[in-house]
Structure formats: structure tokens, C-alpha cells
Amino acid sequence: MFARIWAPLENSVLRCLAMHEMGIAMQIVEIAAASIPKNVENVQVERVNIKVGKLSAIVPESLRFCFEIVAKDTPVSGAKLMIEEVPVVARCNECSAEWTITGPVFTCVKCNSGSIQILSGRELDIVSIEIADP
């Protein structure tokens, strides 16, 4: 015998869109909505600016698509999701070389060492929201 737990996506309307970009879009909408200043009324959020690292498992087009759907009927409705893609930058622990990784090779371009640090490329950050001037 074993226990069984149901952990479905919370919004049943969205279940047909079973990709993790949907869950991430929901988080973005939640954070963006919570960032709207309390003292301003009838705010139109025009843009939500985010950073997405090239190494993150996000397809920008899917995320934009999901964001539009999730944002409906929320304070963020109608906002544009602006995605800044961040390149994968690495530094070698052996020779300190720094370079941008563009292909599936994670060894140092200078000394071929495999001991490297990923400096950027894993981002999935909300940077800011832009609201229409009253």
C-alpha cells in the first residue's frame, strides 16, 4: 500500500496547457500584481520586464503566450512581457578566462579545463514593472 497525493495545476482552465511555462507565467503575474503600488488606483501595467538566462529551461515564445492568458482578469491584464535573454557566461577556475558559451561545450576555451563556474545564464528574474502615467 502507498499514499497517493493529487497535486494538479491550481487553475483548472489551464490544465490543457501542461507546460511548465504556465506555472512560471502564473508566478510572474502574481509577483507583478503584488508590485503595483497600493496608493494608485486603476493602474494600467504596460510592461513586465524579466530576465531569462539562455541556460534556463524556458521557451520565451511559450512564456509570452502563457503570460497573456494568465494575466487576463488580473491587475496585470494587457501588459506586455518583455524578455531580456541573458547569455551563458563562464569563468575558468584554473586560468580565470571568461567567455560566452554558445554551444553545448562546457570546458574552458583557453586551457580546456572542465573546472568552470557559470557566471550567468540561469536567470529567471523579474526586473521591473512599468505602469502608465496617470
Place this chain on the structure above:
Amino acid sequence: MEIKVVRKVLDVNDMMAQQNRSRFADEKVFVLNVMSSPGSGKTTTLVKTISRLLPEIKCAVIVGDICSTIDADRLSVTGVQVVQVNTDEFGGDCHLAAHVIGNAANSIDLDAVDLLIVENVGNLVCPAEFDIGEDSRVVVLSVTEGEDKPLKYPLMFRVCDAALLNKTDLLPYIEYDKEAAVKNILQIHPGMSVFEISAKTEEGFKPWIMWLKERVKKKLA
């Protein structure tokens, strides 16, 4: 007017993962997150792995699937505590998030567990992105999937500590360049531990079991 936000989108998940991590540290439970594409042989590998770890290392499993309890049924044969998490009946979430693991762990008697294995939803993309508070991550890759998988899913191979190259018993019957596969894994993650195993015949299990035992015991010490 621009309003600075500066927040990680997954910070709620990351926070829950940290809570899990400190709870598992208090309980002295080693947590292994096992990921792969569907059909790589995760469940068979885990059934055989658990059988070899028992009774020395007491195990429990949280198994994630979009639907069905087939894997939990198979894992229950080992006699260990098993929790099946279903993300949806017809096409749900494609990974296990930290709060789901925290919730599922409530159904387990952690006092009686040294090693909690999380068999994640079969998927090489999303699970790589979600920290669940684990101590170690392992990716299972089978020889029927093609040598280029590591190159196509670099994040998964970057975040994992070890790769299990499974179904090696099929090598005589298929065209598969094993050396190329291993080279591709190491090109994405230099120094990664790679174990060539057959979950069916249990060939190559010894080094993998030793690797795992060593890590579990280190945490329990």
C-alpha cells in the same frame, strides 16, 4: 513609470526547497532526486537499487507521474514506504515542485528512513529547473535514446551529479555509440560520474550502489 521589483520568479519554490532541506537535515534523511526522459528505466533501476541497499540503508520513495499509480505499485514490491504524487489526471504538471515534496514527505515516517528517493516526472526539461531540497541529483539515460541527449538538454546534465547510462544489455542489438554518449555527457559536465548499468541484468550496479551508499552514509554520520 518604472517600478523596480528584482525578484526571482521561482523564489517561492526556492524558499520551500530550503525548508525541505533543513527538515531533511534535522531528520538525517538523504534525498536523491532521480530524473530522466520517459521510458529510460527509472522505476526498474530504483526497484533493483533499493533491493541492494536494504536492509543496510532504509529507503522510501516519492514517485511523481502525471497520472496513474503504476510506478508506485511496482516500487511497493520492495516493501519500502511509497508515496505516489499525481500532478493531474489528464495532462498535468511536468515536474515535482518543492511544496509537493514537502507535502508528500508528511505521509512518510522519516524516522524510519535514511534515503528518500524522489522519482521525478519523466521529463528532461522542467525538473532540472526546480530545486526540491535534495542532496543529490541523478539523471538516467538509456542507450535507446540516442547519444545526443546530453547536448540537447544541457541544463539537466549540468545540474546532476551523476548519470546512469541504462539498458546496456541492449547494446549488441542496436546501433549506439556508447563512447560518443559518454563524451557528450562529459562535454556538458566535465568530471560527472557516469555509471553504465543494465537495470534488467544488474550488470554494472556495484559502482553505482557504492557511489550512492558513500553519499548517504556521509550525511548520516
